[in-house]
Amino acid sequence: MKNIVPILSVVAAIVVIWYAAAIPMNSQWALDQAERAEVELSTGELILDTWSQERPRLPAPHQVVSELWGSTVEMKITSKRSLIFHGWITLSATMLGFAFGTGLGILLAVGIVHSRAMDMGVMPWAIASQTIPILAIAPMIIVVLSSLGVTGIIPKAIISAYLSFFPVVVGMVKGLRSPAAFDLDLMKTYSASRSQTFWKLRLPASMPYLFASLKVGIAAALVGTIVGELPTGAIRGLGARMLSGSYYGQTVQIWSALFAAAILAAILVGIIGVIQRRTLTRMGMNA
Numbered sequence: 001m002k003n004i005v006p007i008l009s010v011v012a013a014i015v016v017i018w019y020a021a022a023i024p025m026n027s028q029w030a031l032d033q034a035e036r037a038e039v040e041l042s043t044g045e046l047i048l049d050t051w052s053q054e055r056p057r058l059p060a061p062h063q064v065v066s067e068l069w070g071s072t073v074e075m076k077i078t079s080k081r082s083l084i085f086h087g088w089i090t091l092s093a094t095m096l097g098f099a100f101g102t103g104l105g106i107l108l109a110v111g112i113v114h115s116r117a118m119d120m121g122v123m124p125w126a127i128a129s130q131t132i133p134i135l136a137i138a139p140m141i142i143v144v145l146s147s148l149g150v151t152g153i154i155p156k157a158i159i160s161a162y163l164s165f166f167p168v169v170v171g172m173v174k175g176l177r178s179p180a181a182f183d184l185d186l187m188k189t190y191s192a193s194r195s196q197t198f199w200k201l202r203l204p205a206s207m208p209y210l211f212a213s214l215k216v217g218i219a220a221a222l223v224g225t226i227v228g229e230l231p232t233g234a235i236r237g238l239g240a241r242m243l244s245g246s247y248y249g250q251t252v253q254i255w256s257a258l259f260a261a262a263i264l265a266a267i268l269v270g271i272i273g274v275i276q277r278r279t280l281t282r283m284g285m286n287a
Contacts, residue, residue: 025058026050059252067256083260089237097160098221105168113176156228163224164217171213175206211276
């Protein structure tokens with residue numbers, strides 16, 4: 001209960017600030033409409049109008065919640081207006097890209113730890129790759145793969161993997177190098193091979209670092225998928241939902257899709273957290 005109170009306090013503060021910000025953001029439209037109708041709005045009427053506009057600059061919290069509820073609970077999952085339907089499309093590409101990025105990241109980390117040549121040659125390029133803005137490289141990947149006849153989920157998964165592999169590489173390298181020199185010397189006294197040292201010492205020691213990087217990687221993978229949906233003009237996925245909302249000025253739709261993406265990311269991170277606690281507990285580590 002003590003942990004919930006601070007969280008609820010922060011959420012309440014954000015909601016109050018959000019409602020307050022919606023008033024100046026949306027007031028001009030309300031005043032213009034009142035002037036055209038030759039009526040004068042009281043302060044209370046003006047505030048209520050800024051919180052109930054159909055296409056506001058900044059939707060009020062209750063408008064976003066209402067749109068989320070209507071697009072999920074009150075709508076069939078198979079409907080193309082359902083956020084669950086669009087969320088599943090985005091989730092599919094995210095998980096494929098995350099799996100590929102995680103596998104690539106772990107392999108690179110193992111190579112970097114065990115090979116000085118890879119450490120000197122690969123790690124700088126891995127770091128440099130993250131300096132390229134994803135908004136710049138995503139259209140290039142889409143265009144190149146499209147010219148090769150590769151469309152659909154694969155280009156989005158590649159962009160997702162591009163963002164997710166780096167946290168895994170950094171986390172695993174740190175984790176595989178975390179055993180103390182004393183522990184490594186002890187393995188040598190047992191005449192353990194590099195393979196035995198890896199499986200019995202380095203890999204178990206890297207688990208907390210791996211799970212921490214996976215939490216970052218899964219969120220980055222989701223962002224990569226959504227960004228990958230934007231330049232393709234996709235009609236399915238959370239990115240496509242945001243794109244269509246921007247085309248038609250449906251700001252409430254855009255915000256509801258943003259919140260749906262945030263909720264999806266929170267669920268994915270939470271799932272990894274549950275797996276982390278169970279895994280580390282079985283290994284005798286503190287989660």
